[in-house]
Amino acid sequence: MSDSVHFPSFRSTLPSLDAKTVAITGTTSGTGRVAASVAAELGAKVLLLNRSSSRSSESFDAIRRDCPNADVIQIECDLQSFESVRNAAAKIHAECPEGLDVLCNNAGVMALEDKATADGFDVQMQTNHLSHFLLTKELFPLLEQAAEARGDARIVNHSSIARMNPKKVLIADYLEKRGGSLGGNGSSMFFGGARWVRYNQTKLANCAFTAALHQKLQARGSRVKALVAHPGFARTQLQQTTIKDGGMGKRMTGFMMRHMAQSTEDGTMGILSAMFLPSAQSGEFYGPGSGSYAMKGKAEAFALEPFYDNEATRELLWSKSCEAIESTFEI
Numbered sequence: 001m002s003d004s005v006h007f008p009s010f011r012s013t014l015p016s017l018d019a020k021t022v023a024i025t026g027t028t029s030g031t032g033r034v035a036a037s038v039a040a041e042l043g044a045k046v047l048l049l050n051r052s053s054s055r056s057s058e059s060f061d062a063i064r065r066d067c068p069n070a071d072v073i074q075i076e077c078d079l080q081s082f083e084s085v086r087n088a089a090a091k092i093h094a095e096c097p098e099g100l101d102v103l104c105n106n107a108g109v110m111a112l113e114d115k116a117t118a119d120g121f122d123v124q125m126q127t128n129h130l131s132h133f134l135l136t137k138e139l140f141p142l143l144e145q146a147a148e149a150r151g152d153a154r155i156v157n158h159s160s161i162a163r164m165n166p167k168k169v170l171i172a173d174y175l176e177k178r179g180g181s182l183g184g185n186g187s188s189m190f191f192g193g194a195r196w197v198r199y200n201q202t203k204l205a206n207c208a209f210t211a212a213l214h215q216k217l218q219a220r221g222s223r224v225k226a227l228v229a230h231p232g233f234a235r236t237q238l239q240q241t242t243i244k245d246g247g248m249g250k251r252m253t254g255f256m257m258r259h260m261a262q263s264t265e266d267g268t269m270g271i272l273s274a275m276f277l278p279s280a281q282s283g284e285f286y287g288p289g290s291g292s293y294a295m296k297g298k299a300e301a302f303a304l305e306p307f308y309d310n311e312a313t314r315e316l317l318w319s320k321s322c323e324a325i326e327s328t329f330e331i
């Protein structure tokens with residue numbers, strides 16, 4: 001935390017989470033790991049949703065060591081598999097008799113090879129959006145239960161500056177069973193490399209999902225809130241995973257990380273704001289600014305943006321996501 005600029009003072013503004021239950025995907029490193037530790041320190045029961053690996057067991061042990069009195073539970077959830085997500089959801093129902101106060105759909109991968117999951121979808125789209133859509137659908141009754149009982153429950157999605165590239169238009173193909181045939185392995189971040197186009201579509205989908213949820217929840221007068229955040233450019237494992245997969249060069253990335261990125265903790269302020277600030281409202285976006293160069297700084301609230309918060313994009317996102325999970329999602 002030594003290079004965090006804003007996090008220590010921000011952290012002191014967060015409320016107690018006694019009697020709250022929080023579920024977070026992707027807590028083995030990065031923003032999810034920080035969010036999970038903070039939630040545990042603030043008194044929440046915390047469900048860590050990770051695929052099984054040495055990283056997941058080590059991070060689970062570390063959180064429990066740092067916060068020995070916290071109620072922290074590890075639940076296996078591989079976002080590359082709808083079956084795994086459904087199994088995880090069943091376990092979460094058993095762990096949450098009083099409902100679920102916050103679901104943070106944080107996990108993500110970036111600029112990976114053009115590969116299909118076992119379910120047939122692009123590995124990035126299934127991990128970053130489609131499995132989170134399914135998880136949210138499966139857990140929605142628990143969120144409603146918490147909102148009714150305690151007046152507030154939240155779904156928080158994690159997007160990126162990448163939502164704006166290259167054309168700000170969500171395209172149906174990327175949400176369909178076309179994994180492995182979505183443009184190949186071009187890795188140019190700035191000149192339309194297909195790995196990056198697929199990533200950008202997933203991060204746009206995170207925002208369109210939030211906009212559609214917000215609109216449906218408001219129309220129903222629900223007390224469940226839908227929010228989205230982005231971390232700017234934060235030093236996490238995300239870039240390392242991409243380098244290993246061939247989606248970024250090591251040298252250039254190292255230079256950018258040293259000179260342009262902020263700490264993991266500073267990058268976590270967006271999701272933490274959306275998850276826990278008492279003042280946060282449904283339909284808000286938290287991050288270090290709304291522009292394409294908002295890479296570091298305090299997380300501020302801004303409005304959802306018209307390029308995805310419009311009827312056609314919300315409807316496309318919802319219908320294609322339901323088609324992918326082969327189910328309806330009624331709010």
Ligand SMILES: NC(=O)c1ccc[n+]([C@@H]2O[C@H](COP(=O)([O-])OP(=O)(O)OC[C@H]3O[C@@H](n4cnc5c(N)ncnc54)[C@H](OP(=O)(O)O)[C@@H]3O)[C@@H](O)[C@H]2O)c1
Nearest residue numbers: 026027028029030031079080107108160233234236237238
């Ligand atoms: N860092 C940035 O600058 C930046 C910028 C914009 C947006 N974001 C977004 O921030 C979010 C968090 O990423 P991060 O930067 O904190 O990266 P990170 O350190 O790599 O963390 C990503 C997390 O996602 C998990 N994950 C990946 N694939 C998974 C799967 N199939 N099932 C379950 N979990 C899986 C990883 O777990 P494993 O250990 O199992 O791989 C890890 O816990 C992502 O949605 C990312 O798009 C980050």
